Amino acid sequence: MPARDWCPLCASDGVEEARVLYGRVEHATIVRKGVGPPGSTVGLGSVRLEGGGVVLARLDPDVNEGQRVRLADDDGVVVARTV
Amino acid sequence: MASITGAAETAYRRRPDGEATTQGVLAAAAREALADAGVSRDEVDGLAVSSLTLAPDRAIDVAVRLGLRLRWIMDAGTAGASGVDMLQHAVRAVEAGDATHVLIVAGDVFGPGRFQSIAENYNRATRDHLAGIPSGGPNGAFALVTRRHMERHGLTRSDYGRLVIAQRARASGNPNAAYRSPLTMEGYLEAPLVADPLCLFDCVPVVSGSDAIVVSAGGGGVKVRAIEALHNADRHEGDGLRTGLADAAPRLWDAASAGPSEMDVVSVYDDYPCVVLVQLEDLGFGTPHAVIDAIAAGELALNTSGGQLSAGQAGAAGGLHGLVEAIEQLRARGGARQVAGARLALVTGYGMVAYRHGACANAVVLEAP
Numbered sequence: 001m002p003a004r005d006w007c008p009l010c011a012s013d014g015v016e017e018a019r020v021l022y023g024r025v026e027h028a029t030i031v032r033k034g035v036g037p038p039g040s041t042v043g044l045g046s047v048r049l050e051g052g053g054v055v056l057a058r059l060d061p062d063v064n065e066g067q068r069v070r071l072a073d074d075d076g077v078v079v080a081r082t083v
Numbered sequence: 084m085a086s087i088t089g090a091a092e093t094a095y096r097r098r099p100d101g102e103a104t105t106q107g108v109l110a111a112a113a114r115e116a117l118a119d120a121g122v123s124r125d126e127v128d129g130l131a132v133s134s135l136t137l138a139p140d141r142a143i144d145v146a147v148r149l150g151l152r153l154r155w156i157m158d159a160g161t162a163g164a165s166g167v168d169m170l171q172h173a174v175r176a177v178e179a180g181d182a183t184h185v186l187i188v189a190g191d192v193f194g195p196g197r198f199q200s201i202a203e204n205y206n207r208a209t210r211d212h213l214a215g216i217p218s219g220g221p222n223g224a225f226a227l228v229t230r231r232h233m234e235r236h237g238l239t240r241s242d243y244g245r246l247v248i249a250q251r252a253r254a255s256g257n258p259n260a261a262y263r264s265p266l267t268m269e270g271y272l273e274a275p276l277v278a279d280p281l282c283l284f285d286c287v288p289v290v291s292g293s294d295a296i297v298v299s300a301g302g303g304g305v306k307v308r309a310i311e312a313l314h315n316a317d318r319h320e321g322d323g324l325r326t327g328l329a330d331a332a333p334r335l336w337d338a339a340s341a342g343p344s345e346m347d348v349v350s351v352y353d354d355y356p357c358v359v360l361v362q363l364e365d366l367g368f369g370t371p372h373a374v375i376d377a378i379a380a381g382e383l384a385l386n387t388s389g390g391q392l393s394a395g396q397a398g399a400a401g402g403l404h405g406l407v408e409a410i411e412q413l414r415a416r417g418g419a420r421q422v423a424g425a426r427l428a429l430v431t432g433y434g435m436v437a438y439r440h441g442a443c444a445n446a447v448v449l450e451a452p
Contacts, residue, residue, distance in 0.1 A: 002208030002438045008318035027234075029226035031219035031278040034199060042216060044223045044278070046439065053320075056224065056439060058216040077215040 001055045021071055023047040025080060026054070028065045047071065047080055085177035086304035086452070087170075088184075089120025089297035090410040095395045097261050099192050099291035105136045106148055108190045108293035108397075113149060116295035120304075122184045129155035129182030129298075131173055133165035133189035133399040135201050145188070155182040159399075163352050163434020164314070164443035165189055166294075166402035171310045171445065173298040183300045190293025191398025198289045198398075208438045219278055221436050222286050225355045226278035228323040228440055232357040233280065235324060236371045240280055243356040244271040245379045247284050247392055250353070254389025256420030261290050261395035287354045290395030294403035296410065305410050305449050308427075309338035312445035315437075323440030326433060329365035331446065336367070339427075339448035343368045346448075347425040348412045349383060350405030352433035353390040358441070362431050366446065384422045387412060405430045406447075413451040426451045 006013050028045040035042040043059030047069060055071075057080040063069055069080040093111045096103070109132070117124065130153050132142035142158045145151075155176050159165040166189065173185040193201075202220035204210045218224065232238060248271060254260040266284065274282040311334050313327025328335075336342050343366060353359045360371040368374050368383070377383040388394050388408040391401050409428035411417050417425075431446040 001212065002206075002319065008320050027227045027230040029223060029230065029278045029280075030276075031217075031223045031226070032275070033222065033277045034202075034219040035217045042219065042223075044216060044218050044227070046227045054439065056213060056216070056218060056227070075215065076211055078212065 088304035091115035112293035112295035129185030164432035167432035254393035292397035327444035
């Protein structure tokens with residue numbers, strides 16, 4: 001992420017979409033402002049994918065830094081869940 | 084030869100009055116900067132504009148509204164890096180003879196909810212994959228960058244607090260700053276968290292306002308010794324703890340015939356404290372711990388206006404704010420916050436959060452007239 005037309009490493013335009021299901025949470029935060037009505041919080045993490053690359057994902061409440069997670073696509077939003 | 088002959092900043096407003104418009108604040112800053120330069124409207128033949136809220140208008144529409152007749156025009160889409168970006172292009176345009184007086188202006192007015200709307204639709208990656216989380220705009224992404232920075236360097240919240248408190252102390256001498264009252268470490272550490280570990284004082288306050296400068300033919304103004312840029316240096320594969328300035332720094336200092344220790348004033352783009360420390364390390368000012376010590380001791384004149392963290396971030400004007408401050412310091416017009424004998428200044432630009440961190444980075448070394 002973000003999507004590329006050319007490979008960032010070799011510049012090839014033979015880029016294919018690949019499905020990645022697992023990764024590890026490198027860093028996590030709880031966002032407490034700008035995520036809904038006052039008092040709302042959202043878990044957000046950077047997840048290093050098994051297969052390369054890093055995505056930002058919504059973390060399920062029981063997900064912590066360092067944890068291996070399963071990734072799900074929730075209407076375009078990447079969600080990280082406990083394996 | 085080209086030099087900077089005028090600079091101006093409108094009052095920054097946390098809550099703009101209902102009559103304020105983006106075009107209105109751009110026009111106000113433009114008039115003041117031209118008056119400062121002693122350049123008439125009819126002498127302007129170049130225009131560069133940066134704004135997040137001007138749409139559907141563009142630079143040419145600003146020209147029409149102000150009645151400018153132009154040989155050279157630029158729309159800058161680089162937000163936090165747009166000040167140095169526009170200066171880079173304007174200097175080359177004047178040196179090449181394409182224009183004689185270039186007006187550079189940036190600014191924004193944010194009504195209720197406007198900033199969040201812009202943040203959520205900043206680019207396709209943000210709109211399609213982050214807004215729905217929701218990630219809280221750039222605060223969420225930079226909370227993660229800050230977590231990584233703390234881990235890498237063994238930093239604590241108090242370390243960032245020392246930087247923030249030092250900038251707030253500088254802001255007390257800036258009547259234009261949104262926040263001027265002194266900040267204590269206790270007050271910093273007890274402030275509400277926005278996105279752990281970032282607290283209220285780590286996140287740049289959104290304001291409305293505008294900045295402008297004038298670049299003219301001739302060497303009578305503030306001189307541009309060197310400008311360098313390196314955008315998308317890591318192809319967005321990095322961790323956000325290294326900007327394009329790391330690779331650009333050797334060329335910058337070589338062209339400037341000067342080094343970090345010779346900078347009397349340093350304006351570093353400061354949307355978040357860790358971003359300041361990353362840029363300063365990239366440029367060779369030292370490790371975060373050493374830089375924080377120098378800032379807290381007053382040995383490094385960092386963001387003498389209070390920076391955006393205290394003065395506020397007026398959208399795209401944030402890219403010009405540090406330039407205007409450095410220009411004022413080099414002309415000994417810093418008032419209560421003047422750095423005595425300021426002769427050389429460094430100004431950086433940073434921004435355009437492509438997904439996880441900023442993609443743009445640039446810097447300029449300026450010299451007093």
